[in-house]
Amino acid sequence: MASHSLLGLGVLSLWALVLAIQPYQALGSSRGSLGLITGSGAVDAAPPSGLCAAAVLVHGYKCQEFNKECLVQMGNVNPRHETGEADGGYSVILESATLNQDGMTWMLTSPDQSLALILADAGYDVWIANTRGTRFSRRHVRLDPSNPAFWNWTWDDLVSHDLSAAIDFVFKQTGQKTHYVGHSMGTLIALASFSEGKQIDKVRSAALLSPIAYLSHMTTALGDVAARAFAGEITTLFGLAEFNPRGAPVASFLKALCAYPGVDCFDLLSALTGNNCCLNASTVELFLKNEPQSTATKNMVHLAQTVRDGKLAKYDYGSADFNVEHYGVAKPPVYNLANIPHNFPLFLSYGGRDALSDPRDVATLLDSLKLHDIDKLSVQYIKDYAHADFIMGVSAKDLVYNQILTFFRRN
Numbered sequence: 001m002a003s004h005s006l007l008g009l010g011v012l013s014l015w016a017l018v019l020a021i022q023p024y025q026a027l028g029s030s031r032g033s034l035g036l037i038t039g040s041g042a043v044d045a046a047p048p049s050g051l052c053a054a055a056v057l058v059h060g061y062k063c064q065e066f067n068k069e070c071l072v073q074m075g076n077v078n079p080r081h082e083t084g085e086a087d088g089g090y091s092v093i094l095e096s097a098t099l100n101q102d103g104m105t106w107m108l109t110s111p112d113q114s115l116a117l118i119l120a121d122a123g124y125d126v127w128i129a130n131t132r133g134t135r136f137s138r139r140h141v142r143l144d145p146s147n148p149a150f151w152n153w154t155w156d157d158l159v160s161h162d163l164s165a166a167i168d169f170v171f172k173q174t175g176q177k178t179h180y181v182g183h184s185m186g187t188l189i190a191l192a193s194f195s196e197g198k199q200i201d202k203v204r205s206a207a208l209l210s211p212i213a214y215l216s217h218m219t220t221a222l223g224d225v226a227a228r229a230f231a232g233e234i235t236t237l238f239g240l241a242e243f244n245p246r247g248a249p250v251a252s253f254l255k256a257l258c259a260y261p262g263v264d265c266f267d268l269l270s271a272l273t274g275n276n277c278c279l280n281a282s283t284v285e286l287f288l289k290n291e292p293q294s295t296a297t298k299n300m301v302h303l304a305q306t307v308r309d310g311k312l313a314k315y316d317y318g319s320a321d322f323n324v325e326h327y328g329v330a331k332p333p334v335y336n337l338a339n340i341p342h343n344f345p346l347f348l349s350y351g352g353r354d355a356l357s358d359p360r361d362v363a364t365l366l367d368s369l370k371l372h373d374i375d376k377l378s379v380q381y382i383k384d385y386a387h388a389d390f391i392m393g394v395s396a397k398d399l400v401y402n403q404i405l406t407f408f409r410r411n
Contacts, residue, residue, distance in 0.1 A: 051128065055107035059117065090204065090408070091125040091170055091178040095163070095186030105183070108392055109280070115181065115391070115401050122405060127170050127178070129186070131295070132162055148241035154302035154315045155185065159192045167199040177204040179408050183391050184356065187211040191365075192312060192335040194344065205345035205411040207404045209390040210357040213337065213365045216310040217358040219274070243297040274355035274386030278393035312337065337368040345411040347378045349400055351385030378407055 052063030094106050094116055106116040106128055119126045132153065170178045180203055182190045187208040194200045302315045309316075312335045317323050320330035327333055340346075346369070350362045359381075369377060380403055385393065390400060 051104060051107065051130070055104060059111045061117065061120065090123075091127060091174045091176065092119050092408070093127045093129060093166060093170055093178055093180050094119075095129045095166075095180065095182040095190065105391055109394075109396075113394065113397050115396075115404070118397065118401055119405075124179075124408075125174060127166070129166060132158065151241035151243075151296040152298060153296050154299045155189055155192075156302065156314050158189045159196070160198070163189050163193050164198045167202050171199075171202040177202055179204050179411075180206040181209070181404065182206065183209040184212050184387065188213055188312070191337055191340070194341075195335045195337050195339045197339070200341065200344065203344075205347070205408065207347040207349070207407060209349050209400065210354055210387050211348050211350060211362060211365055212357055213312050213368075214310065214361040215307045215356070215358075216364075217360040218307060219355045219358055240297055243295050243300050273388045274351070274353040276386040276388045276393070277353070277384040278389050278395045280392070280394050337365070338371060340369070340372070342371055342373050343376050344372075345376050345378075345407070346372065347380070347404065347407040349380040349382065349390065349403070351387070351389060352381065352383040353386040356387045378403075 050065050052065050056063040107114055111117045116126050116128055167178065167180075180190060187210070190206055190208065191211070191213050194203075194206070298315070305316050306312065314327065314332040314335070316332045317326060323330055323332055348362070348366070350357055350359065352359060366379065380400070382389075382399060385399075390396060393399075
């Protein structure tokens, strides 16, 4: 049961950071080598040992990885072949932010079903993000992951630092605005960031899959139990700053959650995400081999606050005095999504069976966007889709990704 509970937390966690894919010429059988990248960003290219080696080069794509001080790892990938309909010249950031997951999320399916490679083959310069603290994003200019200070962050920091740095990096590399695709937590940090005007002038449009902003109607029993388990505004669990689902203390904690009435830990992917309609068994197996990974315990507390409080607000430090110290006010400031520029192109796609991005919560999100320019807001509802179908579903290319390509071409 413990191993199943590890999977559950990996899906429950929500995710954030960055990688890259650029369309050059067809590769043939050549793999190529990576050289030193220098410039104002002080970025050095690393040998292809991360996501590139694990999931990109094996499909005949060229890939580069870059490490920045902000913990963002970048790489770029060339398409295997030229396509008849190349969109060329534009960049796309893919933010895979389901908690405890990295950029591998976009590479779990076959090349013809992977959004990252579909976009690369269409001529886009694709940049894939790796969440802070996951295996490909554990570098820091001063801190080691063994230092608790390395884990002193929440998704607020992904909003204010990591995503902003990623967008700015891609903008400087390409010299133009980028498109953005986020799934789950990747939608939360984007919406929060755009509401504060962070780097939105460098973003061309955003496609948000299984959008997470409000979680009041989350229908997963384990998610509800987990949110309540983080009550008390603790910043560590059993003295741990790093919430590692594969570690013994956290595994024991998760096993205890699985003992709660109504919590089924034998099919946690469905229990947490909803009844996914269209997953391939081999894809799920690959997912289990790669996820879940570490996040900050403080980040888990913040996510629990988001569930319990029913609003999109910054981290609550647990007392008026501490909040005043950090924010200048007694209660954490709320991210006002109505502040997102009304003429900013948005595409939202959500599912009727999604237990995390419940349709009722998406309705609340859409209500906050009610003043958005009608021709700049596209909404897609897929009745049979749950949370994981949007990134691993065998029908996602036809139902969702083609719509994303159409949306990008309009913008």
